[in-house]
Amino acid sequence: MKRLGLLCAAMMLVACSEKEAPPEPVRPVLSVTVKALNEESLGRFAGSIQARYESNTGFRVGGRIARRNVDVGAEVQKGTLLATLDPSDQQNQLRSAQGDLARIQAQLINAQANARRQQALFDRGVGAQAQLDVATTDLKTTQASLDQARAAVSQSKDQLSYTELRADHKAVVTAWNAEAGQVVTAGQQVVTLAQPDIKEAVIDLPDTLVDQLPSDVVFSVAAQLDPSINTTAIIREIEPQAQSATRTRRARLSLAETPDGFRLGTAISVTLSSAIKPRLELPLTALQEVDGKSRIWVIDTQSKTVSPRDVTVISRTEHSVVLAGGVENGERVVSAGVNSLKPGQSVKLDEDSQ
Structure with a gap:
C-alpha cells in the first residue's frame, strides 16, 4: 500500500509538469x-500683411496745416482731398501778382498807343526816327514784362493749389506724420498712402537663418486669428543688411494667392519649411x-x-x-x-x- 501511494504521487507530479505554462x-x-516626413520645419515667425507699393506724400509748399480731411484706414480715390494748409500767404502772393499784371497791362496799352502815334508822325515826315525807335523798344519791353507778369500769376495760382494735398491714386491711408496746427516744410512727409491692389507678407528673419535658407524654401502664411485663411509665398526681397539692434533682416514675400481675410495690417504667422528626402x-x-x-x-x-x-x-x-x-x-x-x-x-x- 505504501508503495502504491508513492507511485500515485509520482504520477500526479509528472502530470502537473506536463501542463502548459500560463499564457x-x-x-x-x-x-x-x-x-x-517630406518637409523640414525651419521655424515660425510673426509678421503682417502690407502693401507692396507705398508712397510718403507731403505738401509742395511749406505752411501750417489747417485741416486733416481723412483718418488712418480710410480708403481714398484719386484726387481726394487729404489735408490743407493755411492759404493766407499764397493768396496774398496771388493778389500781388495779379496787381502787377493789371499794372503792366495798362502800361502796354500806353506803349501801344505811343508806338502808333510815333509811327504816324514818322510816316507824315514830321516825326524823328529816334523817337520811333524809343517807342518801339518801350512796346517790346512792356510786352515782355506782361509775359513775365502772366507767368507770375500762373505760378502763384499753382502755389495756392499746392496748399491742398490730394491723393495721386486710389489708396488706403496707413499713417499720418503731422497734425492740424503743425508747421511743415515743403516736401516733408505728412501722410503714407498704400496701394491696396497688390499685397505681400512682411516678416523679420534672423540674420543667421537668412544665410542658410535653401533655394527651395517654402513659406506657409496664415492669419493668426483664423489659421484657415492661408496661402503660400516665395521670397521677393530681403534687406541686404541686418538691423543693428535686433540682428534681423526684413523679408518681403510674394503671395501665391490673396484671400479676402488678408487685409492690410493683418497679423500673420509664417512657417518656413524645406523639402527633404523622406x-x-x-x-x-x-x-x-x-x-x-x-x-x-x-x-x-x-x-x-x-x-x-x-x-x-x-x-x-x-x-x-x-x-x-x-x-x-x-x-x-x-x-x-x-x-x-x-x-x-x-x-x-x-x-x-x-
Missing part, C-alpha cells in the same frame, strides 16, 4: 502610427537598445501582437529619433513600455500618443 498577460501599450521620425521612447543594436516593436493590428524589428538610427534628439528605414509608412509602433515586451505578446492598443 503571457495582455499588456496595454501606447502606440503611434509611422508617418514619413524620413521616418518616432518618439525616443519607442527605441530599445539591445546588445548594441537599435530596435522597435511593431504591432500587428490584426492579431494584436508585437514583434521586434532592427532599425538604423540617423539622428536623435532629446525627444525623438530619425530612422533610415526598417519600418513602413502607416505601420503601428509601440511608443512606451518597450522594455517589458516579448515577441508574439498580445497587447491592448491605446490611442496615438502623438
